[in-house]
Amino acid sequence: MSIATYILVSLIKIVLVVFVLLTGVAYTVLLERKVVGHMQNRWGPSRVGPFGIWQPLADGLKFIFKEDLTPPYVYKPLYLLAPIISVTVALSSIAVIPFGPWINAGGVHTPLQIADVNIGLLVVLGLTSIGVYGVVLAGWSSNSKYSMLGGLRASAQMVSYEIALGLSLVGVLILSGSFSLREVVDAQSGTWFGFIPKWNFFKGQFVAFFIYIMAAYAETNRIPFDLAEAETELVAGYHTEYSSMKFAMFFMAEYANMITVACLAAVLFFGGWSGPVFGPPILRDILPVLWFVLRVFIFLFIYIWVRGTLPRFRYDQLMAFGWKFLLPLAVANTIVTALVVALR
Amino acid sequence: MHLVLFLIFGALCVGAAINLLAQKHPINSALSLIVVMGSLALLYLLLGAEFVAAIQIIVYAGAIMVLFVFVIMLLNAGEEEVLPHSSRVAVSLGVPGLILGLAIGIWVISKYAGLDRISIGGPRLLNGTESFGNPTSLAKLLFRDFLLPFEVTSVLILIAILGAVVLARREE
Numbered sequence: 001m002s003i004a005t006y007i008l009v010s011l012i013k014i015v016l017v018v019f020v021l022l023t024g025v026a027y028t029v030l031l032e033r034k035v036v037g038h039m040q041n042r043w044g045p046s047r048v049g050p051f052g053i054w055q056p057l058a059d060g061l062k063f064i065f066k067e068d069l070t071p072p073y074v075y076k077p078l079y080l081l082a083p084i085i086s087v088t089v090a091l092s093s094i095a096v097i098p099f100g101p102w103i104n105a106g107g108v109h110t111p112l113q114i115a116d117v118n119i120g121l122l123v124v125l126g127l128t129s130i131g132v133y134g135v136v137l138a139g140w141s142s143n144s145k146y147s148m149l150g151g152l153r154a155s156a157q158m159v160s161y162e163i164a165l166g167l168s169l170v171g172v173l174i175l176s177g178s179f180s181l182r183e184v185v186d187a188q189s190g191t192w193f194g195f196i197p198k199w200n201f202f203k204g205q206f207v208a209f210f211i212y213i214m215a216a217y218a219e220t221n222r223i224p225f226d227l228a229e230a231e232t233e234l235v236a237g238y239h240t241e242y243s244s245m246k247f248a249m250f251f252m253a254e255y256a257n258m259i260t261v262a263c264l265a266a267v268l269f270f271g272g273w274s275g276p277v278f279g280p281p282i283l284r285d286i287l288p289v290l291w292f293v294l295r296v297f298i299f300l301f302i303y304i305w306v307r308g309t310l311p312r313f314r315y316d317q318l319m320a321f322g323w324k325f326l327l328p329l330a331v332a333n334t335i336v337t338a339l340v341v342a343l344r
Numbered sequence: 345m346h347l348v349l350f351l352i353f354g355a356l357c358v359g360a361a362i363n364l365l366a367q368k369h370p371i372n373s374a375l376s377l378i379v380v381m382g383s384l385a386l387l388y389l390l391l392g393a394e395f396v397a398a399i400q401i402i403v404y405a406g407a408i409m410v411l412f413v414f415v416i417m418l419l420n421a422g423e424e425e426v427l428p429h430s431s432r433v434a435v436s437l438g439v440p441g442l443i444l445g446l447a448i449g450i451w452v453i454s455k456y457a458g459l460d461r462i463s464i465g466g467p468r469l470l471n472g473t474e475s476f477g478n479p480t481s482l483a484k485l486l487f488r489d490f491l492l493p494f495e496v497t498s499v500l501i502l503i504a505i506l507g508a509v510v511l512a513r514r515e516e
Contacts, residue, residue: 078371122398129406133378136410140371140417152417159410166402179395179479 005108013114014095021094025255026056032304039308066244071142074241078141083242083249086134090256093127096120097263098182100273100288112289113182120181121173124264125166128219132158134253135221135228139238151238153315154221154228160322161218161225167330168211171337172200172268185272199271204340207333209269211326213302216261218322220254222303224310225318262299263292270295350390357383365436370421374412381405393477 001009030045030052037044045052070079097120100112117123132155139151176184190198201209218225228238239250266272275291277284313321360379367373381404388397486494 075371078375117394119394119398122395122402126398126401126406129402129410132406132410133413136413136417140413148417152414155410155414159407162407 001108001110009108009110010114013110017094017099017114018091021091021256021259022252024259025252026060028255028259028300029059029251030055031300032307035301035304036308039305060248063244063248068244068246071241073143075141075143078137079241080246082134082138082141083246083253084134085137086131086253087249087256089127089131089134090253090260093124093260094256094263096123096181097260097267098185098272099292100285103285105285111182116180116182118178118180121169121179121184121268124260125162125169128158128165128257129162131253131257132162134250135238138242138250142238142241144241147238147240150228150240154238157225157228157315157318157322158219158221160319161215161326164211164322164326164330165215165219167327167334168208168215169268170330170334171205171208174334174337174341175200175203175205181267185267185274188271189274197271197274199269199274201269204337205269205333207329208337209265211330211333212265212269215322215326216265217303217306218318220257220261222254222258223307224312227312227315227318258300258303259296262296262303265299266292266295346390350387353383353386353390357387362436362440365440366432368423370416370424371413374409374416377412378405378409381409388477391477395479395482396477 033055034044034052045055048055048058070076095114096117098111098113098116102109102111135158136151136155139147139149139154142148142151172184173179176187178184178187184200188197188199188203192198196202217223221228239247242250273288273292275288275294277287279287357380360376360383364373364376364380367376381400385397385400385405388394388400
């Protein structure tokens with residue numbers, strides 16, 4: 001494939017993925033409001049279109065027309081930089097996630113992934129680590145006590161749970177033998193006895209999966225770990241002093257992180273895009289992506305379900321949980337997985 | 345092409361380092377240091393060590409520098425005061441310039457005196473055929489050839505942690 005074709009194909013993929021991701025972010029917000037609403041025995045947004053379908057459009061318009069005010073006492077450079085870091089990092093980590101197998105579209109043989117780097121998993125972890133700066137700089141530069149405390153708490157929480165997150169994925173790495181996300185999915189193809197799929201979850205990584213899910217909820221600052229931005233505790237935490245588009249960027253970053261976490265869970269523990277494939281060639285290309293989207297949707301639903309159900313942790317409970325429970329459990333999981341693989 | 349990229353990333357690294365010294369507010373210095381760590385990761389990528397580059401970002405830029413930023417935030421460190429008769433350019437470029445001059449001098453002398461053939465191995469231990477940046481080679485070096493220094497370094501870090509805890513503890 002020539003370099004010009006490669007660049008063109010990559011550009012098309014980037015545009016498609018970003019478009020789908022941003023639409024997904026907007027509609028995940030709607031999904032959350034509807035699901036949480038129904039769990040609380042009320043309709044969510046239902047006025048703006050049939051079943052509230054155009055609500056995200058109305059929200060977007062509202063954000064655009066709101067006054068974008070910058071308080072005079074903030075430290076301007078970092079105040080403006082923080083949402084940029086948050087949203088850039090959140091939208092970038094989708095680049096290494098594989099959505100489907102190699103396809104032949106219009107004579108071009110290309111993978112359904114923007115960048116198949118051989119350290120894909122580390123790229124996601126690295127971007128999550130940089131995302132902490134969005135939070136900590138927002139909290140500090142806003143020059144107000146709620147923001148400062150919220151920012152400190154949120155970033156301490158994110159740094160602590162990053163370790164458990166990374167360690168829980170080492171078991172998956174040992175089983176797959178590679179950091180590249182596409183190879184992790186390929187190592188999960190096939191079935192035992194013809195019907196139990198060889199997903200990493202069934203290969204013994206169920207403990208790792210639960211550690212990953214809990215650490216990911218803490219990384220994305222979602223209930224039950226959302227003390228840093230809880231309305232009853234800290235006004236709005238690190239994004240108190242932000243209005244209109246900059247606040248919308250933090251919001252987008254949070255939901256984009258949720259979607260990335262759900263995609264990673266599908267790729268690392270549940271076989272990515274494996275599922276029955278049948279029919280004419282065009283259907284054969286699209287069905288794996290649909291199976292992938294089904295998994296992502298299930299994980300997003302679980303995210304929202306947990307949000308509607310659980311109360312939030314107190315801060316000391318949260319830190320103790322991360323350091324004294326999840327971290328030793330993740331280390332134990334690593335040791336057991338390594339022993340099993342070494343003695344096989 | 346390789347040289348051009350190296351010069352760009354090297355210039356970014358040195359520029360960020362000089363900016364670190366030249367800034368008055370410590371938070372700007374910390375952010376410049378993050379840019380230095382990032383450009384080091386880019387230089388590792390140029391060498392073909394993608395695993396080391398990713399780990400550099402995750403550990404250095406993503407965890408250690410966050411702790412630096414925490415300290416600056418919590419101590420509410422203010423802007424640096426400039427003494428009336430000193431020149432900031434001399435202070436920020438003087439000491440690094442001196443060290444750079446010394447380093448270049450030592451390198452030139454050692455090259456001409458033939459003293460630069462001493463090395464501990466590393467890439468040469470891998471027969472020079474495998475790349476040295478991927479996890480497998482790194483694991484071989486760290487856990488097989490240099491196992492004792494690795495374990496001793498862990499104990500050293502543990503001692504540092506214990507010292508920090510003792511020093512920072514409130515008197516009961």
